Amino acid sequence: MAQAQRHPFLDGLSKYRGAPPTVVVIFGASGDLCARKLIPAIYNLGMDGLLPADFFLVGYGRKPIPDEEFRTDAAAAIKEFSRRSLDADVWARLAPNTSYVSGGYDDKAAFDRLAAHLAEIEQRTGRPVQPLFYISTPPNVFAPILLNLGASGLAAKYLGTPHHAKVVIEKPFGKDLDSALALNTTIRSVFKEHQVYRIDHYLGKETVQDLLVQRFANSIFEPLWNRNFIDSVQITVAEEVGVGTRGGYYEQSGCLRDMIQNHTMQLLALTAMEPPGALDAEAIRDEKVKVLKAIQPLTIGPAGEVVRAQYAAGMMAGKPVPGYLEEEGIARQSATETYAAMRLSINNWRWQGVPFYLRSGKRMARRVSEIAINFRRPPGTLFAGETARFDLAANTLSFQIQPDEGLSLILNTKIPGLETRTQPVKMSFRYAATFGSNTAEAYERLVLDAMIGDGTLFIRGDEAEASWKLCTPLLDYWRSVGRQGMDSYAAGSWGPPGSDALLASRGHHWRQP
Secondary structure (H helix, E strand, O other): OOOOOOOHHHHOOHHHHOOOOEEEEEEOOOOHHHHHHHHHHHHHHHHOOOOOOOEEEEEEEOOOOOHHHHHHHHHHHHHHHOOOOOOHHHHHHHHHHEEEEEOOOOOHHHHHHHHHHHHHHHHHHOOOOEEEEEEOOOHHHHHHHHHHHHHOOOOOOOOOOOOOOEEEEOOOOOOOHHHHHHHHHHHHHHOOHHHEEEOOHHHHOHHHHHHHHHHHOOOOOHHHOOOOOEEEEEEEEEOOOOOOOOHHHHHHHHHHHHHHHHHHHHHHHHHHOOOOOOOOHHHHHHHHHHHHHHEOOOOOOOOOOEEEEEEEOEEEOOEEEOOHHHOOOOOOOOOOOOEEEEEEOEOOOOOOOOOEEEEEEOOEOOOEEEEEEEEOOOOOOOOOOOOOOEOOOOOEEEEEEEOOOEEEEEEEEEOOOOOOOEEEEEEEEEHHHHHOOOOOOHHHHHHHHHHHOOOOOOEOHHHHHHHHHHHHHHHHHHHHHOOOOOEEEEOOEOOOHHHHHHHHOOOOOOOOO
16 A cells, blocks of 8 residues: 555654653563563653653662663663664763662652652752653552552642653553452552553554554444444454463463453454544543443353363474473463453444454464454355355455554455456555554553553553453353363464364354464
8 A cells, every 4th residue: 555644653743742841760670571661662752852851760679779780771671672773862861860769669768768869850850840650560569569659649749730640550450350459449549540551552552553543534444343244353362482481470370361351352442342432531441441341241161152271282483392281380280271262242232243252372373463353245145156266255354463563454356367256355554564664662652641641542440340350250260160171272273173163153263364
């Protein structure tokens, strides 16, 4: 497709240019996420001129680290993980305003030191500086951090003004409904909901945002987005990697908690929600909550709507890899799923009778995240019966979220020649081909939106609760039956036989993206 106009991100920067003086405090600053994603994201925002003139970065962690060492580590993280190389001039502007505070997450005195450090920063600038607290730690210290932000007075800083204190919370947001409710209770005891940004990095990806544009800015799609024209929807979040060295974490998590309850359900909500009344955070999140609440409870059991499995030994990239039960740190009788697939039904006027198929797994054939909208076949087609001449496929609109962001539409066309013969063809658009490959990453967009107070791409508390309400009964059932009903699939495949049977029972089959 030809490029019709400039990338909308390049034409819509005015709201970002107004970011107020800000200090970003990263809890868990010595962690992997900070090095791989957060510091490179902040650096690239600086390269694009999207950080305020008075911008400060403060790392916080248990390990005592001198400021200069933290700066050196930050520069090393940029060199290794940034999408763009380290620019000496840009780093020379950021480095002097980068510092570190050490202390325990349950240490009130340490948070008082942090508050004093932020006060010193404001004295240097001579004006108020908005604090943005980014919690990038294991979930067991979420509550102590939140409570100490309240006890130290930092949570209430500038409350009542547009540049009030804000807090970004990484997933996992709870491990079931009860823990999510408890975490929300803790948050609300300290922060107002409009101060809170529950992050899911999938929502920062270009194709996820483009989903709303395709739905509501194109008249060829919007009238068809319902049960009258759509036969089924498939959402796939597949990973090539195994659990690696994260076996201990994964044993406590599993695929349902790690990928489906958050990333995959968010993709479903954006795909299925009603048109929002306005292009603002609350209007969009209101509609997402409505559709999540309209999902019918899952039928659970041997003949239910869910399949779980573990990967067995197989071949990846031509090399043998072990099965899940042979991985380091995994119990030999583990009942933790590395794959889950489910069929969901949405009980509303738009989607009555349209199955939504969700799947996610590790050690699958390739790394890909995709939303596929499968349209109904034409009734009584002219081109039926002679399958040798008429190779027909259902029209499918697919949004590829990673690794190669873009979208494609499958159509049926005539093969050139004197005889009428048909063949499916794919019309494709790729972001890299049209706009260049060096586009902003998800964390850049999300950190920037949090700074300016735009919550559109973040999860509201009731959203998280609605998703956990659907998933928790399934987790409880699996815990009660242990390994009973656990399927298996070879590493490097597209999943277990039971997953294929789940779709075949409705006359459908999984796509192979």
